[in-house]
Amino acid sequence: MKFLYYTGLFLSLMFSANSFALEQQYQQPIVDLIKAFKNHDKAAISSHIRYPLSRTYPVPDINNEAELVERFDDVFDKTLIKQIVDSNIDTDWDKVGWRGIMLNSGVVWVDTDGKIIGINYQTAKEQLLAKNLIAADKQALHPSINAFVEPILDWQTAKYRIRIDDLGDGNFRYASWSIDKKTSDKPDIVLLKGEIEFEGSGGNHSYTFKNGRYSYVLQVTVIGCDTSPPGWLEVYKDDKRILSQDIINTGS
Structure with missing residues (x-):
């Protein structure tokens, strides 16, 4: 992919x-x-x-x-x-x-x-499996977000469900729900034009989405230690971090 x-x-x-x-x-x-x-x-x-x-x-x-x-x-x-x-x-x-x-x-x-x-x-064979799973994924999502080129991640923290999709041409979309909702429900937040940034030489990277004074950052762990979470969510107001939650479920 x-x-x-x-x-x-x-x-x-x-x-x-x-x-x-x-x-x-x-x-x-x-x-x-x-x-x-x-x-x-x-x-x-x-x-x-x-x-x-x-x-x-x-x-x-x-x-x-x-x-x-x-x-x-x-x-x-x-x-x-x-x-x-x-x-x-x-x-x-x-x-x-x-x-x-x-x-x-x-x-x-x-x-x-x-x-x-x-x-x-x-x-x-796995590419075909992914294609079929993506088709099923689109059917299960709320109609407002079921159009995308490629799904990137589907994560959960203790309080939120988070999804990032590639809409094409490097335009990443962020959608989130409170943990008690389903992805078939309308998202609480949808943000567009996310930016990806690779950090160092280990392949770890992040996605950043802007919403006025707020920034939503998804940190992705590619190479870490045995106790490293797959990633974590950070929310900033201006330059002050107001939320940080580890990912506890990758949805896969």
């Missing part, structure tokens, strides 16, 4: 100047991972993944080994498997500081234990 492409492109450009050759101590877990793919051993591959494995919204995340085995062909097609199997441990895998180890400028990310933590690739 378009957003996945731009994110992957940004990461590859940023990391090309900040990656380092893979040290000997990290090579064996990668060798084991490559071997599992070479043998097409789904059980072994599923044990080499850090769960939940995020997928591009609205495709649901993969939460455990059983789900990975069931959805294996959705995530890994011949093209991606070939990239992994044919990869050279010395030239195709790079350690990028604390963020982890990447294959081919970020197509696949693994941690230092050799477990996959991210895949910046979408198979044709």
Whole structure:
């Protein structure tokens, strides 16, 4: 999908100047991972993944080994498997500081234990699934916001439901409801012309929407620690932060 492409492109450009050759101590877990793919051993591959494995919204995340085995062909097609199997441990895998180890400028990310933590690739099968889910998503939304090019996120904090959609040409839309309402209800707030900003070289980014003196900021965590929330909502009045809430449900 378009957003996945731009994110992957940004990461590859940023990391090309900040990656380092893979040290000997990290090579064996990668060798084991490559071997599992070479043998097409789904059980072994599923044990080499850090769960939940995020997928591009609205495709649901993969939460455990059983789900990975069931959805294996959705995530890994011949093209991606070939990239992994044919990869050279010395030239195709790079350690990028604390963020982890990447294959081919970020197509696949693994941690230092050799477990996959991210895949910046979408198979044709998963693209079709996403297309069907988006169509169903549009049917379920309030008519005032069911027109968009691509859904970006559907989140919940303790008090709010929040949705961001790409309306095309980089025009992002913010819609929110109180937590007791459904997305089929008319949104309490709708804001247009949001701006996306990438922060540092880790891929974490934010969306900012203006409403007079107020700014609504959605911080998105791409690479964080085990306890990092997927993101959080901040609201500012002028330059003073008046609200900050962690995301507790990603809607996927």
